[in-house]
Amino acid sequence: MTDxxxxxxxAVPPAETPEMELFHAHSWVTxxxxxxxxxxxxxxxxxxxxxxxxxALVMSWVIRIQLAFPGAISFIDAxxxxxxxxxxxxxxxxxxxxxxxxxxxxxxxIPLMVGARDMVFPFVNMLSYWVYLLATLVLAASYFVPxxxxxxxxxxxPPQSILTGTPGHEYGIIMMLASLILFIVGFTMGGLNYVVxxxxxxxRGMTLMRMPLTAWGIFAAxxxxxxxxxxxxxxxxxxxxxxxxxxxFFMPSIVExxxxxxxxxxxxxLFQHLFWFFGHPEVYIVALPAFGxxxxxxxxxxxxxxxxxxxxxxxxxxxxxxxxxxxGHHMYISxxxxxxxxxxxxxxxxxxxxxxxxxxxxxxxxxxxxxHFTTPMLFALGFLVTFVNGGITGLYLGNVIxxxxxxxxxxxxxxxxxxxxxxxxxxxxxxxxxxxxxxTGRMMDERLGKIHFWITFLGAYAIFxxxxxxxxxxxxxxxxEMGQTAFVPHSAELLNIFITVTALVVGFAxxxxxxxxxxxxxxxxxxxxxxxxxxxxxxxxxxxxxxHGNWGKELPIVYRWAYAYSVPGEPEDxxxxxxxxIAGEHSP
Amino acid sequence: MSVMGLFFVxxxxxxxxxxxxxxxxxxxxxxxxxxxxxxxEALSPPPAAKVGLGxxxxxxxxxxxLMTAAFFMRMESSxxxxxxxPGILWFNTLALVVSSATIQMAQFAAxxxxxxxxxxxxxxxxxxxxxxxxxxxxxxxxxxxxxxxxSSNPANAFFFLLTGAHGLHLIGGLVALGRTFRGAWDDRRxxxxxxxxxxxxxxxxxxxxxxxxxxxxxxTGRAEALGAICRRILG
Numbered sequence: 001m002t003d004x005x006x007x008x009x010x011a012v013p014p015a016e017t018p019e020m021e022l023f024h025a026h027s028w029v030t031x032x033x034x035x036x037x038x039x040x041x042x043x044x045x046x047x048x049x050x051x052x053x054x055x056a057l058v059m060s061w062v063i064r065i066q067l068a069f070p071g072a073i074s075f076i077d078a079x080x081x082x083x084x085x086x087x088x089x090x091x092x093x094x095x096x097x098x099x100x101x102x103x104x105x106x107x108x109x110i111p112l113m114v115g116a117r118d119m120v121f122p123f124v125n126m127l128s129y130w131v132y133l134l135a136t137l138v139l140a141a142s143y144f145v146p147x148x149x150x151x152x153x154x155x156x157x158p159p160q161s162i163l164t165g166t167p168g169h170e171y172g173i174i175m176m177l178a179s180l181i182l183f184i185v186g187f188t189m190g191g192l193n194y195v196v197x198x199x200x201x202x203x204r205g206m207t208l209m210r211m212p213l214t215a216w217g218i219f220a221a222x223x224x225x226x227x228x229x230x231x232x233x234x235x236x237x238x239x240x241x242x243x244x245x246x247x248x249f250f251m252p253s254i255v256e257x258x259x260x261x262x263x264x265x266x267x268x269x270l271f272q273h274l275f276w277f278f279g280h281p282e283v284y285i286v287a288l289p290a291f292g293x294x295x296x297x298x299x300x301x302x303x304x305x306x307x308x309x310x311x312x313x314x315x316x317x318x319x320x321x322x323x324x325x326x327x328g329h330h331m332y333i334s335x336x337x338x339x340x341x342x343x344x345x346x347x348x349x350x351x352x353x354x355x356x357x358x359x360x361x362x363x364x365x366x367x368x369x370x371x372h373f374t375t376p377m378l379f380a381l382g383f384l385v386t387f388v389n390g391g392i393t394g395l396y397l398g399n400v401i402x403x404x405x406x407x408x409x410x411x412x413x414x415x416x417x418x419x420x421x422x423x424x425x426x427x428x429x430x431x432x433x434x435x436x437x438x439x440t441g442r443m444m445d446e447r448l449g450k451i452h453f454w455i456t457f458l459g460a461y462a463i464f465x466x467x468x469x470x471x472x473x474x475x476x477x478x479x480x481e482m483g484q485t486a487f488v489p490h491s492a493e494l495l496n497i498f499i500t501v502t503a504l505v506v507g508f509a510x511x512x513x514x515x516x517x518x519x520x521x522x523x524x525x526x527x528x529x530x531x532x533x534x535x536x537x538x539x540x541x542x543x544x545x546x547x548h549g550n551w552g553k554e555l556p557i558v559y560r561w562a563y564a565y566s567v568p569g570e571p572e573d574x575x576x577x578x579x580x581x582i583a584g585e586h587s588p
Numbered sequence: 589m590s591v592m593g594l595f596f597v598x599x600x601x602x603x604x605x606x607x608x609x610x611x612x613x614x615x616x617x618x619x620x621x622x623x624x625x626x627x628x629e630a631l632s633p634p635p636a637a638k639v640g641l642g643x644x645x646x647x648x649x650x651x652x653x654l655m656t657a658a659f660f661m662r663m664e665s666s667x668x669x670x671x672x673x674p675g676i677l678w679f680n681t682l683a684l685v686v687s688s689a690t691i692q693m694a695q696f697a698a699x700x701x702x703x704x705x706x707x708x709x710x711x712x713x714x715x716x717x718x719x720x721x722x723x724x725x726x727x728x729x730x731x732x733x734x735x736x737x738x739s740s741n742p743a744n745a746f747f748f749l750l751t752g753a754h755g756l757h758l759i760g761g762l763v764a765l766g767r768t769f770r771g772a773w774d775d776r777r778x779x780x781x782x783x784x785x786x787x788x789x790x791x792x793x794x795x796x797x798x799x800x801x802x803x804x805x806x807x808t809g810r811a812e813a814l815g816a817i818c819r820r821i822l823g
Contacts, residue, residue, distance in 0.1 A: 120636040120640070121640060191647075192647075196636055196639050196643060199639055200639055201636075208607075226647050227646070230650040231654055233651060234654045234655055234658065237753075241745065241749065245738050245739060246738075246739035247738045247745035247748075247749075248739065248741070249658075249662075249745055262739065264741065265665070265742050266742060267661070267662055267665065270658055270661055270662060273661070274654065274658065317607075
């Protein structure tokens with residue numbers, strides 16, 4: 001046993017990996033455009049993701065306007081409606097949420113949180129962004145090809161996705177599949193980096209069990225994504241071959257418009273298996289980084305260590321593992337063997353256990369804490385409530401007999417928007433308000449932030465709560481117009497109009513956020529290095545914003561976990577990870 | 589889907605072992621005395637590039653097992669016809685085995701710092717890999733000449749898909765091998781660096797050989813026997 005207070009670094013084992021060589025930019029182009037610095041790549045990723053996300057937001061208005069005022073705008077015909085549904089779904093899930101959490105926050109936070117100078121393969125990291133940008137551009141370009149983008153729904157189920165009658169069956173679907181293939185190639189390059197940086201890039205003393213939960217969440221999500229995206233890749237390649245070369249992986253022999261097509265013997269259900277093998281883990285690829293970030297936001301802004309850190313880590317791993325074996329619950333109505341339904345219902349409901357554990361731990365962290373109602377904290381609390389909400393309707397839908405009647409209704413739309421739409425988006429906002437001072441050196445305006453929060457939070461509930469009710473009424477999703485549907489009462493139409501108006505208001509209200517974001521660049525209050533008095537490593541950089549190489553001359557040495565808040569007997573109420581230990585301290 | 593199951597059990601066992609060695613189960617804050625208890629210093633981690641390759645192999649393995657799983661699922665339908673198996677595949681397999689063996693020799697040569705041996709074995713491995721690829725192209729040619737297109741029936745489509753995916757992975761490997769080969773001719777190149785990139789190539793080649801042997805067994809219908817053995821063991 002050594003006395004840790006005399007020469008504290010002796011208590012820390014030597015670094016496991018040698019220092020990496022940094023790439024140094026020599027021109028404006030290599031510094032800001034083709035840049036290998038993870039922080040610049042992060043901002044490029046996030047900017048692209050938010051940009052294409054705004055396109056998807058506009059698509060959602062098109063959908064909502066058609067649902068509330070059918071035929072009011074002549075430009076929205078059935079084709080445009082289905083194209084909007086498809087693009088809204090695909091962009092939001094893949095090109096926005098996945099890219100911003102892993103490409104944006106992952107790139108910015110992983111090296112800073114584990115005390116690395118950069119990602120371990122900076123060049124591959126840069127390539128990852130440019131391939132992602134190319135994928136986004138290919139997707140956006142499908143608006144300008146004859147026939148427009150595909151309208152097959154974001155699940156792209158064959159046979160309908162490549163047959164006449166589906167909008168965009170000529171070129172749109174090819175562009176969509178090509179874009180997804182590119183996205184997965186680009187993502188794999190990035191994902192390799194995130195995983196290997198966590199494995200190999202940690203600084204001296206940063207053991208796995210001292211990493212902030214944000215780093216754990218992003219790490220676990222990256223591992224899952226690397227295992228799940230090949231499913232989508234295979235599905236896309238095979239569907240593309242069916243469409244272009246006329247193979248029959250998914251296409252059964254089929255008569256189309258009185259003409260017998262050349263396909264024979266393909267299996268459409270096979271596509272569903274491959275697609276959902278990716279599709280379900282995708283939910284948690286989005287949710288796990290959000291879980292991690294929320295843990296950190298709550299701990300910092302409630303000035304209390306996270307309750308049950310080790311359990312939180314294991315819950316992340318358990319959720320990751322379980323989520324790989326639940327994909328069948330998206331296929332309850334595909335006519336599968338009832339025993340499969342039973343298996344998938346059991347695994348689906350089992351996920352509730354680690355998830356509930358995390359929710360309890362967040363609540364117990366807040367219990368008797370010194371809660372500061374800052375904007376990031378408000379968003380974190382908003383996430384907590386919204387996620388529990390969406391999770392509970394998930395328990396209903398996870399049961400086969402409840403899912404079968406509800407599957408094709410707006411109830412499902414309400415469920416997944418709550419759990420993987422609104423909840424992660426609230427976390428994204430919270431995280432931007434939280435780390436903006438580190439990224440720019442200036443604070444975002446608190447008053448505008450709170451206005452933004454309340455409009456977004458209450459607005460989201462006003463939009464999606466009534467949808468549960470509409471779903472229970474039996475109002476179908478995916479329908480372009482209701483026509484003479486007797487079972488949908490008049491009140492449902494009024495409710496639809498209310499939802500649409502709210503959606504438009506909440507959508508436009510996001511301009512408050514963008515105004516705040518850009519105004520604070522110049523006019524925000526100077527933040528200093530650590531405005532939230534946070535203990536984790538990314539707030540301890542010598543410069544703010546962190547310079548190239550992050551840490552100046554010496555890499556930091558880590559002495560404790562990231563949650564040393566309200567330590568008894570300390571002048572400050574927190575101990576940063578890199579401050580040498582005080583006598584008698586027992587931090588993990 | 590049992591293919592995927594086996595693959596994931598394998599990956600999960602690696603992950604759990606690794607997490608265990610990293611001390612995820614220990615609660616260091618409960619230990620009295622030292623500030624923290626670290627996993628032993630004896631852990632000498634592999635270089636980042638090797639870990640990166642390992643992670644990539646998991647992704648590629650996932651890709652191939654998914655395609656295999658799709659193949660087996662499709663095979664269960666009643667209208668299934670076995671895929672074609674041109675005789676040249678036997679020759680190709682031999683070429684790939686030799687290529688894998690020669691690259692292993694190259695790795696031994698690099699470890700014993702023999703530049704000349706390294707150049708020879710790397711070159712040989714490249715030639716045999718190219719022979720394999722050419723052979724695969726001949727096999728494709730043969731099928732097309734016989735009127736067996738990818739669009740003829742699902743089994744053919746799978747044949748082209750699987751061999752194509754495997755071939756593309758090998759072409760990617762040949763790019764890396766070419767760069768290493770060029771490095772071997774450059775006398776200023778650091779020998780240790782060169783040895784590590786030869787090692788990475790060798791790992792990748794063995795992986796591709798392993799994948800090919802499984803695909804070959806599957807495409808020529810010998811996977812049934814393999815499956816029967818597995819079922820016997822698991823049952």
